[in-house]
Amino acid sequence: MPDQLLLAIQIANGYGPQPGSWRMPGVDPRSYTDMDVFARYAQAAERGKIQLVFLADTPALENDISRAVPNHSIDPLVVLTTMARATQRIGLVATASTTLNEPYTIARQFKALDVASHGRAGWNAVPTSLPAAAANYGIALPPRAQKYQRVHEVVQVVQALWGSWERDAWVLDAERRQFADTDKIRPVGLQGEHVAARGPLPIPPSEQGQPVVFQAGGGGNGLEVAARYADGVYANPFSIAEGRAHRDALRAAAVAVGRDPDEVKLFAGFMPSIAGSRREALDRRRRLDEVVDLDQRVGYLGSMLGLRLEPAQLDEPLTADQLAAARPSPGDPRAPHALQVAREGWTLRDVLAHGVIDYHPVVPGTAEDVADHMQAWFEAGACDGFSLAIDVYADGIDAFVDQVVPILQRRGLFHLDYEGPTLRENLGVPDQYGLDPRLTA
Amino acid sequence: MPDQLLLAIQIANGYGPQPGSWRMPGVDPRSYTDMDVFARYAQAAERGKIQLVFLADTPALENDISRAVPNHSIDPLVVLTTMARATQRIGLVATASTTLNEPYTIARQFKALDVASHGRAGWNAVPTSLPAAAANYGIALPPRAQKYQRVHEVVQVVQALWGSWERDAWVLDAERRQFADTDKIRPVGLQGEHVAARGPLPIPPSEQGQPVVFQAGGGGNGLEVAARYADGVYANPFSIAEGRAHRDALRAAAVAVGRDPDEVKLFAGFMPSIAGSRREALDRRRRLDEVVDLDQRVGYLGSMLGLRLEPAQLDEPLTADQLAAARPSPGDPRAPHALQVAREGWTLRDVLAHGVIDYHPVVPGTAEDVADHMQAWFEAGACDGFSLAIDVYADGIDAFVDQVVPILQRRGLFHLDYEGPTLRENLGVPDQYGLDPRLTA
Ligand SMILES: Cc1cc2nc3c(=O)[nH]c(=O)nc-3n(C[C@H](O)[C@H](O)[C@H](O)COP(=O)(O)O)c2cc1C
Ligand SMILES: Cc1cc2nc3c(=O)[nH]c(=O)nc-3n(C[C@H](O)[C@H](O)[C@H](O)COP(=O)(O)O)c2cc1C
Numbered sequence: 025m026p027d028q029l030l031l032a033i034q035i036a037n038g039y040g041p042q043p044g045s046w047r048m049p050g051v052d053p054r055s056y057t058d059m060d061v062f063a064r065y066a067q068a069a070e071r072g073k074i075q076l077v078f079l080a081d082t083p084a085l086e087n088d089i090s091r092a093v094p095n096h097s098i099d100p101l102v103v104l105t106t107m108a109r110a111t112q113r114i115g116l117v118a119t120a121s122t123t124l125n126e127p128y129t130i131a132r133q134f135k136a137l138d139v140a141s142h143g144r145a146g147w148n149a150v151p152t153s154l155p156a157a158a159a160n161y162g163i164a165l166p167p168r169a170q171k172y173q174r175v176h177e178v179v180q181v182v183q184a185l186w187g188s189w190e191r192d193a194w195v196l197d198a199e200r201r202q203f204a205d206t207d208k209i210r211p212v213g214l215q216g217e218h219v220a221a222r223g224p225l226p227i228p229p230s231e232q233g234q235p236v237v238f239q240a241g242g243g244g245n246g247l248e249v250a251a252r253y254a255d256g257v258y259a260n261p262f263s264i265a266e267g268r269a270h271r272d273a274l275r276a277a278a279v280a281v282g283r284d285p286d287e288v289k290l291f292a293g294f295m296p297s298i299a300g301s302r303r304e305a306l307d308r309r310r311r312l313d314e315v316v317d318l319d320q321r322v323g324y325l326g327s328m329l330g331l332r333l334e335p336a337q338l339d340e341p342l343t344a345d346q347l348a349a350a351r352p353s354p355g356d357p358r359a360p361h362a363l364q365v366a367r368e369g370w371t372l373r374d375v376l377a378h379g380v381i382d383y384h385p386v387v388p389g390t391a392e393d394v395a396d397h398m399q400a401w402f403e404a405g406a407c408d409g410f411s412l413a414i415d416v417y418a419d420g421i422d423a424f425v426d427q428v429v430p431i432l433q434r435r436g437l438f439h440l441d442y443e444g445p446t447l448r449e450n451l452g453v454p455d456q457y458g459l460d461p462r463l464t465a
Numbered sequence: 466m467p468d469q470l471l472l473a474i475q476i477a478n479g480y481g482p483q484p485g486s487w488r489m490p491g492v493d494p495r496s497y498t499d500m501d502v503f504a505r506y507a508q509a510a511e512r513g514k515i516q517l518v519f520l521a522d523t524p525a526l527e528n529d530i531s532r533a534v535p536n537h538s539i540d541p542l543v544v545l546t547t548m549a550r551a552t553q554r555i556g557l558v559a560t561a562s563t564t565l566n567e568p569y570t571i572a573r574q575f576k577a578l579d580v581a582s583h584g585r586a587g588w589n590a591v592p593t594s595l596p597a598a599a600a601n602y603g604i605a606l607p608p609r610a611q612k613y614q615r616v617h618e619v620v621q622v623v624q625a626l627w628g629s630w631e632r633d634a635w636v637l638d639a640e641r642r643q644f645a646d647t648d649k650i651r652p653v654g655l656q657g658e659h660v661a662a663r664g665p666l667p668i669p670p671s672e673q674g675q676p677v678v679f680q681a682g683g684g685g686n687g688l689e690v691a692a693r694y695a696d697g698v699y700a701n702p703f704s705i706a707e708g709r710a711h712r713d714a715l716r717a718a719a720v721a722v723g724r725d726p727d728e729v730k731l732f733a734g735f736m737p738s739i740a741g742s743r744r745e746a747l748d749r750r751r752r753l754d755e756v757v758d759l760d761q762r763v764g765y766l767g768s769m770l771g772l773r774l775e776p777a778q779l780d781e782p783l784t785a786d787q788l789a790a791a792r793p794s795p796g797d798p799r800a801p802h803a804l805q806v807a808r809e810g811w812t813l814r815d816v817l818a819h820g821v822i823d824y825h826p827v828v829p830g831t832a833e834d835v836a837d838h839m840q841a842w843f844e845a846g847a848c849d850g851f852s853l854a855i856d857v858y859a860d861g862i863d864a865f866v867d868q869v870v871p872i873l874q875r876r877g878l879f880h881l882d883y884e885g886p887t888l889r890e891n892l893g894v895p896d897q898y899g900l901d902p903r904l905t906a
Contacts, residue, residue: 046644063550089645089647092644098577108500109551132539135539137543196487314642
């Protein structure tokens with residue numbers, strides 16, 4: 025187990041991951057298009073020595089935004105460049121689809137961000153699984169095998185383009201009138217089945233060489249991509265056991281391709297809602313739920329617990345008979361936790377406010393509660409760190425930074441300051457110049 | 466003729482358009498990757514009320530950078546976002562290839578820049594003509610007809626995506642819990658022969674509706690694209706007569722498709738080198754020429770003048786016999802001007818320092834000389850404004866802003882302040898929401 029945990033803050037639409045976050049007190053409803061707020065979020069995270077911000081992305085309007093916020097930012101590169109200008113140390117990571125983008129575009133844009141931020145960029149290399157996104161690019165989603173074959177090709181071409189300048193190719197010798205040593209800048213000339221690029225990319229190395237590669241999801245296919253290329257992996261385990269299983273599998277897969285497993289860091293998704301007490305945190309989350317269809321959620325909770333639940337019971341707890349009859353659905357890893365919360369006697373509305381059907385583990389409570397949860401997961405080897413889905417960015421990032429970070433630091437679980445100016449230094453992974461050494465062997 | 470001229474400043478690699486600009490006094494040789502310098506250039510241009518900065522782009526390392534600077538910036542979107550954060554009024558325009566990009570990517574990235582900058586973005590829609598750039602995308606350049614057919618499709622899909630939100634679709638009514646009126650956000654569902662997109666784009670309108678379209682080059686094909694979609698056109702006429710012919714043709718083509726010709730502004734490329742005197746300006750340009758092969762240029766100058774010239778004559782003027790024998794090449798529009806300069810008795814080195822074989826008209830001289838040239842062109846109807854290729858950005862933008870702009874303003878040729886916060890207001894072209902009205906008719 026590593027000594028200290030790593031922290032990423034997920035940033036989506038400008039408001040928060042919850043549908044009703046745009047209506048919360050202190051939130052500017054125009055935050056979706058206002059880059060000033062994104063700059064402030066990054067600065068707040070940097071004050072807390074958070075290793076990186078992460079922008080998930082899918083190029084489509086995925087969800088119904090009549091009442092809810094969009095799932096993603098207007099554009100990851102515009103947002104991350106904005107954040108780069110407002111900060112000095114924090115890492116800047118975003119998803120770019122390997123299915124819908126050409127490798128030259130990805131290589132150029134992320135390496136430009138990397139040199140512009142003095143070595144703080146990272147790329148989450150994932151294929152797209154949303155048909156609507158593919159339709160925005162005039163194609164149908166290819167079959168999974170083909171999609172993952174293309175992931176490998178795209179990552180290899182991108183890394184080759186990133187490495188098309190040797191470390192000292194940019195000479196800048198005014199006396200000798202030499203701008204660059206072009207013997208050290210070479211085309212890549214890669215031709216795959218799906219993509220190709222001649223190169224070279226006209227961008228010199230950054231302070232960390234080239235951007236860090238991240239990976240997320242995708243089961244066994246995703247694991248193979250992660251093991252070969254990634255230094256960071258985003259995952260959403262719902263329990264310590266799930267987290268350990270994923271992390272162990274990832275480390276074993278890294279060893280199998282000849283890598284040091286400590287170079288691949290697993291970030292577990294986690295959604296804290298911080299308040300003065302559990303009750304206050306639940307009220308905060310209930311306010312966030314005002315725009316969602318709770319009747320539907322009650323039905324969903326019922327199916328998770330093997331019960332037939334009606335909206336009329338929303339403000340009542342489960343009865344003794346219901347608790348006795350409950351059978352957590354074996355297909356849903358969140359079900360045991362949902363039953364445990366229901367057993368504590370909360371009304372169904374409050375059971376839902378606990379986030380038991382959310383796509384991340386949720387802890388509504390005090391800063392101590394949140395830190396305890398993180399410590400337990402980390403010390404059990406369920407992850408190398410957390411990818412935080414903060415409920416409402418406008419005040420939630422500050423609450424995490426000002427209240428939870430000091431607790432983690434006091435417990436020796438989190439660094440007191442950035443290790444250096446680059447993302448690789450702050451993640452504890454080696455600099456990378458040129459093609460991934462594992463591929464050139 | 467319009468009352469006042471418009472100004473764009475071209476920004477390339479961080480140094481200047483001349484190969485040796487990175488070695489000039491006061492230039493930080495690392496400017497290529499340093500976003501602070503780009504922010505300063507934009508701020509200097511904004512101090513001078515320049516309407517816009519323009520980043521030409523081709524996704525390839527086009528030129529030999531052993532001694533010379535690269536032709537383009539590390540990435541237009543990273544640079545323009547940086548400039549957006551550092552300024553309030555100036556327009557932000559870049560090229561994105563219609564040959565190598567998918568319309569959804571162009572639409573998203575430029576509209577994100579547009580909302581992030583509060584309505585200041587523009588897109589120069591041109592096909593790519595460099596085989597090396599196509600090779601970076603794993604393709605060969607398509608034949609011209611096909612390339613231009615794709616330009617039309619890409620622009621139409623991009624404009625449709627930009628217009629997929631009606632003007633008031635973004636409701637933000639916290640009381641009624643309405644984030645957006647999704648009846649006013651519609652897919653575009655366009656399917657061309659080359660590109661397609663379903664949409665909608667998840668980005669609301671900016672303060673100017675959507676980005677401004679620009680166009681450049683491409684002869685008759687380019688003219689057709691410009692007339693249909695563009696509000697700004699970049700051109701490189703070498704004489705007033707050429708500029709007038711281009712501008713007249715452009716206006717006629719706009720009328721032919723039912724547009725108001727005053728809405729299409731022609732920007733003529735122009736390279737001023739400002740100093741205390743012509744002699745000082747020539748010395749500045751000679752310094753810039755230190756990294757270029759002047760022997761080769763002497764030969765080129767000779768062929769332009771119908772003479773056989775040797776490098777040995779570099780520091781001598783043309784002889785009386787040579788002047789008598791000179792026949793300006795009819796295929797080169799720059800030749801008459803080259804001969805005129807040679808007749809003034811300058812050495813060949815100084816004739817070349819006049820920029821007679823540059824790809825823009827060059828005026829090395831005082832601020833008055835530069836202003837006189839611009840006034841003459843503008844008043845002759847050769848252009849609606851200028852696209853300035855400033856020799857060395859580090860001090861040349863300041864020199865232009867502090868010395869030439871006040872002269873133009875005193876002569877009533879240039880506005881005293883920005884007309885408003887959006888690029889469309891400052892160009893004098895109408896806001897655009899939705900598809901171009903000319904296409905939906
Ligand atoms: C934590 C996490 C983050 C993810 N981020 C993204 C993302 O930003 N964009 C995206 O399109 N998919 C994202 N995914 C989805 C996966 O990359 C992958 O597409 C999905 O798991 C389906 O994989 P499949 O195509 O093998 O079925 C993410 C998945 C996880 C678990
Ligand atoms: C002022 C001006 C600016 C241009 N800017 C770009 C540019 O930024 N990127 C590019 O690839 N081509 C640029 N071009 C080239 C043209 O768009 C076009 O590709 C070229 O004229 C060749 O056209 P063709 O393909 O019809 O032969 C520019 C041309 C002119 C005159």
